[in-house]
Amino acid sequence: MKTEHVMMALAIAAAFATLPSITQAASSNPALAGLNTTEAPRVTQVVDNNAVSALEHTHLAVVANTTSAGRVDDALPMNHMQLVLRPSAQRAAALQTLIAAQHDPASAKFHQWLSPEEFGTNFGVADADIAAVKSWLMSRGFTVHGVYPNKLQIDFSGTAGLVRQAFHTQENRYVVNHVTHIANAGDISVPSALREVVVGVAGLNDFRPQPLHVAPQVAQFDRGKSNFNIKQPANSLAGTPGHSAVNFTGGVRGLVPFDMQTIYNVSSLYTSGLTGTGINIAVVEDVDMYTPDWANFVSQFGLGSYGGTFTQFQPQLTPSTGNCTDPGGNSPGGESIETVLDSEYSTAMAPGANIWVATCNDAGSTNFFGGVFTAASNLINNTNPAGRPNIISASYGYGEGFTDAASKTAIDLMWAQGDAEGISVFVSSGDSGSNPSFNGSIINGFGVDANSFATSPNDTGVGGTDTADVLDGTTSKYFNSTLNAQYGSAKSYVPELTWNQSCGNTLAANKLAHVSALQFCKNALIYDPYGFYVTSESGSGGPSSVDYKPSWQRIVRGAAKDQSRDLPDVSLFGGSYGGYSWVILCTGFYPCTPNFTSPVELVGGTSLSAPMFAGIQALIDQGLHNDGLPANQGNAAPTLYELARNEYGGPTGKTPGTLAKCNSSNGTSGTGSCVFHNITTGGNSTQCVQLQGQTTPDCYFYGTSQNFLQFYGPTQLGLTSTSSSTYNSNTAAYAAQPGWSFANGLGTVNAYNLLSAWRAFVNAP
Structure with missing residues (x-):
């Protein structure tokens, strides 16, 4: 572990050495006129894998009330996860202000739209912070496929075992509504030095959205x-x-x-x-x-x-x-x-x-x-x-x-x-x-x-x-x-x-x-x-x-x-x-x-x-x-x-x-x-049901089926x-x-x- 810590420190130091300490936004786009999103990097400490912080709500609440159907194998591929980065409060506020102006006909910025590069430079995470996060991911054995132009997403892959070791959470199987899913059992943790710039990982569960049409x-x-x-x-x-x-x-x-x-x-x-x-x-x-x-x-x-x-x-x-x-x-x-x-x-x-x-x-x-x-x-x-x-x-x-x-x-x-x-x-x-x-x-x-x-x-x-x-x-x-x-x-x-x-x-x-x-x-x-x-x-x-x-x-x-x-x-x-x-x-x-x-x-x-x-x-x-x-x-x-x-x-x-x-x-x-x-x-307002042993909130019950669908009692x-x-x-x-x-x-x-x-x-x- 000491050797790993030293190598990690050297990698982070090398990343910082190759980038400017302050990200300066500059563009000729009228949308960005008068906008100052210059900021210093927020990762200012050496990344220590032994000093970690939990990120709240980074696992699904539904799995907390569901019995695990067993752990997934450590070798299970976890492909193209997205490490979601957190813009600073200053940049988040500036983005809201800009979007409001872009929709205001009285503003000089009305309908002055951005390119992805302009968005990333002005409202993403500083390059030095991205380099620090990338270096940490690679040091933990993940493959980094790229950083999105918005500078808010890092596409990376690994295995369930690497996820468990790096993010301190176990990937399990759960049966929800008769469908088997994969999800992390608890909130993830990341090195405390990265906490300010990391929201979490999108892709630790497979509860994907469903098509919203009725059965043809x-x-x-x-x-x-x-x-x-x-x-x-x-x-x-x-x-x-x-x-x-x-x-x-x-x-x-x-x-x-x-x-x-x-x-x-x-x-x-x-x-x-x-x-x-x-x-x-x-x-x-x-x-x-x-x-x-x-x-x-x-x-x-x-x-x-x-x-x-x-x-x-x-x-x-x-x-x-x-x-x-x-x-x-x-x-x-x-x-x-x-x-x-x-x-x-x-x-x-x-x-x-x-x-x-x-x-x-x-x-x-x-x-x-x-x-x-x-x-x-x-x-x-x-x-x-x-x-x-x-x-x-x-x-x-x-x-x-x-x-x-x-x-x-x-x-x-x-x-x-x-x-x-x-x-x-x-x-x-x-x-x-x-x-x-x-x-x-x-x-x-x-x-x-x-x-x-x-x-x-x-x-x-x-x-x-x-x-x-x-x-x-x-x-x-x-x-x-x-x-x-x-x-x-x-x-x-x-x-x-x-x-x-x-x-x-x-x-x-x-x-x-x-x-x-x-x-x-x-x-x-x-x-x-x-x-x-x-x-x-x-x-x-x-x-x-x-x-x-x-x-x-x-x-x-x-x-x-x-x-x-x-x-x-x-x-x-x-x-x-x-x-x-x-x-x-x-x-x-x-x-x-x-x-x-x-x-x-x-x-x-x-x-x-x-x-x-x-x-x-x-x-x-x-x-x-x-x-x-x-x-x-x-x-x-x-x-x-x-x-x-x-x-x-x-x-x-x-x-x-x-x-x-x-x-x-x-x-x-x-x-x-x-x-x-x-x-x-x-x-x-539509129908809702409450099965035996279950609680369904926001439902006014008007009657009981003695054997719902002739199966549920x-x-x-x-x-x-x-x-x-x-x-x-x-x-x-x-x-x-x-x-x-x-x-x-x-x-x-x-x-x-x-x-x-x-x-x-x-x-x-």
């Missing part, structure tokens, strides 16, 4: 009825958890690009020549898609004349760290439905845009966010401007309760860098109501939570809505009975409610049974005693337990009176009660054919909402670029909230007439000039609530309301009016 359905078109019949597999059970409690015997509706374009009034922009031409939208993924799908989709729905392009690739750093390899899946049987959905429905809204499908392999990394995180981070850190997109859409997520501090910090720093570079980022809020971690299952053991991938103040979180025409009985008013040449039927904007497939859907309860949602759920228990139709499927929203509320989220009526970054910011169509309305995909197994003579796949979820909003942003970007302004707009949310304040009013003061005028429930009546459609019907059933003793519109987690809400944020948009308002806000000529 295969359906056959019924030409006589102009709808689709879902094909039930012959061996499927009639009741499985999460299935819709209402089955539409007359078939279901398959929505297409024409419908989305009509409902959100993007087609009006096409007549002005705005289709997204010249704008690059990157969808970040961890599995490829079958590339002919995109061309099939464009051809089937008449989008080919707009000139959009498609590229699927693996984004690399320069020089490459080797952390992004091809995940595979470019085949009909191996592709990811998520990737297909993201690429096709960003194109549906911006048919002239360049679609970049950026994929990285999860298997080559045990990093928490795996390929999705790597793809996004590599794009944002591409030092070639042509390799950085204008827009990123990420349709993945997990709750903050499943995210360690280092991984969460890495996510937030990544999106902050993207914002400072002018990249607009849209992230799905989730598909399981007030806790996004239970897509396809039922909230249990956890309370209210928010998508850790979306709660950064530097991205825009997108929730999900449902069209209200089916429950309202107004379908003939808003949809034609036959399909047009593009297979669409929407006539105009359609009233919306929060997408919620559970008995917590207040509109369904009222229209179908003339009772409250709570009574609706109690009635359902009588007819479904085993809980086969219990579900948490719904657009997600909730407060962050990590990130503070940005100032721009306080300025609009309805804003939550908390200190948290709240989700979502906006919404678009995500799904429907009873599984009646879906969107149509063109996939490898089920390609689209003229007149739908062969089966197609139907899908939904906030994985649909986010790429569609990314497509709308591409139209905004092109419109502003045509006005002689920069195409890049950075994070859309600050501008969206400013525009919503004009329509909904501020958090206090007189209520403007436009708050009621722009209520989504008005449909086309008087809402033609509105930028936003304020969703005031429904909410995302007596199980309490409830609805997500901020009160365990009362359930009403004030405690439901969460109800829609006038202004902003946890259910749907600011609501949905009229894209044509949004561009007009955006132009006025940025003083476009």
